[in-house]
Amino acid sequence: MTRRTVEEHAAAVAALLAPVLAPRAETVSLAGALGRLTAEPVRSPVDLPLFRNSQMDGYAVRAADLVDLPRTLPVAGVVPAGAPVPAELPAGTALRIMTGAPVPPGADAIVPVEDTAPDGHGVRILAGRRAGEYVREPGSDVRRGDVLVPSGTRLAARHLAALAASGLAEVPVRRSPRVAILTTGDEVVPPGSQPAPGQLFDANGIALDAAAREAGAIPVLRGHASDDPAQFATLLAEATERADLVLTSGGISQGDYEVVRQALEPRGAWVGAVAMQPGGPQATGVVDGVPVLCFPGNPVSTQISFTVFLRPLLRAAAGLPPMPARTARLAEDVRGVLGKRQFRRGRVGENGRVELVAGPGSHLVASMAAADVLVEVTGDLPAGAEVAVIPL
Known part of the structure; x- marks a missing residue:
């Protein structure tokens, strides 16, 4: 032999x-992509957000209508999340709006509900907002064509969320x-x-x-x-x-x-x-x-x-990080085998010294479970000798 x-x-x-x-490279569904390595840069096919929408539950208004406060505005209606884009908001009115709902043309700010109070059939605005406040503009997160996930990224839940939010159902991976x-x-x-x-x-x-x-x-x-x-x-x-x-x-x-x-x-x-x-x-x-x-x-x-x-x-x-051997010092004398490299099972203590776990036998599977490194032994070695250890 x-x-x-x-x-x-x-x-x-x-x-x-x-x-x-x-x-x-291969293309896999997002459901099977966790932990996989992207094979190329993944770009967004859309702007995110997809449309102007509200960041808060509250009222869509024209900021110019909030110069003198407090002020009561008539409420033109309610728009929930998932509704079509409403008609243009008339000046001097407010629109009850939910988080994620489309902001109507003409409205340029959202007043959070906690800054308002009911007032008959209208709403009393207690705090003003500048134009753009609490309005999510299309593309403010990512623009169409921008890189969502670089090549060589190990896909975690946060990456999959960004891909799914962009409408991607699959991703190229290694x-x-x-x-x-x-x-x-x-x-x-x-x-x-x-x-x-x-x-x-x-x-x-x-x-x-x-x-x-x-x-x-x-x-x-x-x-x-x-x-x-x-x-x-x-x-x-x-x-x-x-x-x-x-x-x-x-x-x-x-x-x-x-x-x-x-x-x-x-x-x-x-x-x-x-x-x-x-x-x-x-x-x-x-x-x-x-x-x-x-x-x-x-x-x-x-x-x-x-x-x-x-x-x-x-x-x-x-694409996983390597697990290279490092060095440690033996906690005890070790007898080796002439002409063979032994891979003894060991455990590294808090003092950085490695203790052997059981003997060299190839049947000691329970002892293997108790180890956290393989200890490379070449010949007889005294306690304190420096040896290579391979993490398990």
């Missing part, structure tokens, strides 16, 4: 995925990679089922699905195949039809029932090992033009492999 360094395998994975992770996730093994059963002796629950399917989403990808298929090559081949064919990238877990070691290796090696895939622990067995290939990235089956190995080799690429493709 050929062995790569961590850097060599990371470079091979990056080269394999470069074509499918290259920036591309296309997220479509990922298929395939777990394997006769011994694996779904969470919630009753395992038989020798079986275990499938943690990798949900872990890879969640990790892919968190990194900006869209899982389009999550399936499980037994150690039957025909069943795996059928699932793999479905995955390559639907996804830009296929992820597998398990089935690539040197045992007798390595269904992924058996399916991919005849297709020219690289199946080998990386000088790391956990996560030594790795494989890469292309099936029907779709890259396939294969991780080992132990739950911690799968998660570490995703974090080290795939997460940076997916986040970059989705």
